[in-house]
Amino acid sequence: MIPAAFEYARAGSAEEAVALVREHGEDAKFLAGGMSLIPLMKLRLATPSVLVDVGRVRDLSYVRTDGDHVAIGALTRHRDLETSDVLAKECAVLQAVAAQVGDNQVRHRGTIGGSVAHGDPASDLPAALLALDATFTVQGGNGTRSIPAAEFFRGFLETALEPDELLTEIRVPKAGPSGFGFEKFNRRAQDWAIVGAVAANVGGATRVALVNMGPTPLRAQGVEEALAQGASVADAAERAAEGTEPPQDLNASPEFREHLARVLVRRALEAC
C-alpha cells in the first residue's frame, strides 16, 4: 500500500519545524517516528500534502530530572524510555508502560510525543500521562504554552494542539521506582489494548486511568474517590467503569469492556 503523494521537508529544529508547517498551512503534518501516521497514510485515512519530518531534531530527545519533575523530550523513543535509568528511579510507571507499547521494532521508531499528539484513546502512554497529571509543553508560531493532560485530550484522535503547534516536552511528577500497576488486555503484542488500566501512587494519592474505555483516555474518578475514602481495592475497582463510554468493535462489546476495566483496575491496584 502506497500513501498519496506528498511533499517532504526535514526540520533541523523545533522552530524550523513550526515555521515549515505554518508556511504550508493546515494540510501539513509533523512526522516523528511515523508509527501512527504512516499506517494511516498507507490506508489513505490521512492524506497530508506536506510532511515536516521532525525525526532528526535530536535536542528533543532526553529524559532528565527538573526539581520534583521529570522532563521528557517529545522525540524520545519508547526504546529510550524503556532503558532510561532516570525513569527507572524517578517514574518507573512510565518506563513499564513504554516497554509494552507495540513491539521491539515499533519501540525503536515510535516516540512519546508522537503517541501523545496522535491522541488515540487505545494508546497506552496517553492514559499513563493522564494518570500522572502530566503537563505538555507545545511550541507554535506565537511562542510556547503549557497544557495539562486533563485538558489535552479533547475527543477521538483530537487534542488541544493547534495545527501549527509542535509538542516539545512532557513533564511528569517524580512518582518513584515503585508503587504502580499496568494491565493491558490484548490479543497480540502489536495490537492496541482492548482495555488497559494504569494505577500509580503519586504524592500519597492513588491515581487510575483507563485505556480504550471512551473517545479519550479517561481517569477512573469513581475508583480514585473510593480509595480516597478508604475503600478496599476490590470495592474501589468495582467503580472502574463509572462514567466511561466504551466502544463496540470486533474485539469486544461495551459490557465486556466494562468487565475488563473492573478486573484490570483491580489487578493494577493490587500491584501498586
Add this chain to the structure above:
Amino acid sequence: MQVAMNVNGAAQRHDVEPRTLLVQYLREACGLTGTKVGCDTSSCGACTILVDGESVKSCTMFAAQADGADVTTIEGLAIGDELHPVQQAFHEHHALQCGYCTAGMVMATVSLLDEIPNPSERDVRLGLEGNLCRCTGYHNIVQAVLAAAEATGRAR
C-alpha cells in the same frame, strides 16, 4: 527527492518520490528482494531490517527517513559463504517452514541479541512478539535464537 544511504556496506543513492517506503526502496531501487512484504501494516514483521543497528519494520518507514543511515538487510549478514551465527542457528534448528517470515525473524533476532546477549526463553518470545509465523513454527525459531545466543557467547 534524492536519498542516499549505506546498505549492507555499499553506498546507494537514488531519486525517489517522498512517499517511497523503505522496503520498496530496498527491493525495487536497490534490488535487494530478501526483505519481504507481509501484512504491509506493521503487524507481521516480515519486512524487518536494521537501521543504524536496530530492528525496524521497513514497510512503515519512508526511504527519506533513512537518508544517511546505515541499513542492513538479510543479504548483508553472511560473509561470503559463511552464514551469520543467527542464520546458521536457524538452518541447524530447522527454524522455518514456508520461509516467508524468516528474513524478518532473523533480522529481529540479530537486533534482539544485540540488546539482550543472553536471553531467557521468555526474553526471546517477548522480543520476537512483533514477528508472526503463519506456519506457527515458533518452537524451532525460539530454539534457534537460544542456540544463536549461545554460539555468539562462545565466539565472544
